[in-house]
Amino acid sequence: MIEQFRVSGLTANQRLDRILRARYPHSGRQAIQQIIARRQVQVNGRTVWLASWSVANGDTITVLEAPAPLPPQPQRFDPAWLIADEGDLLAVDKPAGLLSEPKRGLDRPSLLQLASAHFGPVTLFHRLDRDTSGVLLLTRGGAINALMTAAFQQNLVHKEYLAVVAAPNLLDATGVIDARLQPSRSRRDQMEVTAKGGQRAITRYTVIATVADRAWVRLFPETGRTHQLRVHLAHLGAPILGDRLYGVADSAPRLMLHAHMIELPAAIFGAARRFTAPVPPEFTLPES
Secondary structure (H helix, E strand, O other), X not given: OOEEEEOOOOOOOEEHHHHHHXXXXXXXXXXXXXXXXXXXXXXXXXXXXXXXOEEOOOXXXXXXXXXXXXXXXXXXXXXXXXXXXXXXXXXXXEOOOOXXXXXXXXXXXXXXXXXXXXXXXXXXXXXXXXXXXXXXXXXXXXXXXXXXXXXXXXXXXXXXXXXXXXXXXXXXXXXXXXXXXXXOOOOOOOEEEEOOOOEOOEEEEEEEEEEOOEEEEEEEEOOOOXXXXXXXXXXXXXXXXXXXXXXXXXXXXXXXXXXEEEEEOHHHHOOOEEEEXXXXXXXXXXXX
16 A cells, blocks of 8 residues: 655654654564665655665655564563573573564563563573574573673583575585674674674584575584674675575575574583574475
8 A cells, every 4th residue: 555644843864764664663674674675665756775865854755565564572471482491590492583682762572571571580691683593591690690601701602503595605515704793884783794803703604405595504603793693604695594684685584593502511510501492494404
């Protein structure tokens, strides 16, 4: 359904995507960017495909295709998410689309809030991107917090992810991606590879299989930089399917990245503590 409205009430010019997000509060940033990229938005009768297009009071915006609404957000913790409850430590399988922790400016539930309401006060020691699914660890406080802090600070926590990426690409059968990362100079919600400066980021990987235009990859991050796996894979021509920031959003129904396993070190905990989140059905290899 076509909608047309006139912009007013601005104190200064604003980006087109921000105007549309205010107009469609029940649609996410990805849905807004998609309709702009598909040239479904006009400003003063002119088709615009730049999210950063400057909009002023008095401009007329025509939306030819309404952005898709956000999927329903869970309002309470689902017991099916619980992987293990070891008293001082909880392992939880975060669903894709749910924030790990509250984000300023977004009135959406987070795993931390839902878990706290269900279990009582808990602490989140690491996070996953909103669109990534998989295992997260929370603690109930006490001595476990000092142990967790030591394990993460000493880089002794072992993580394994599963991703489905675009093919063909520049990935070897196994390899190490050692590429420094810094905030993007053009988009504040992205990171980028840089030859100098930034922070060193290291990812080991193994390609499990390649079928047609996609490949299944196991990822073992040795550092924990923002968007590290997503940027590293895109850097080698293997963007994760469904990645709205570094690939093609509609190449999959979701970001095809899953935190499959996390292991806490025996050197600190006395015995290794390993937790695994089941692989979602959409990651299953097709039958040969």
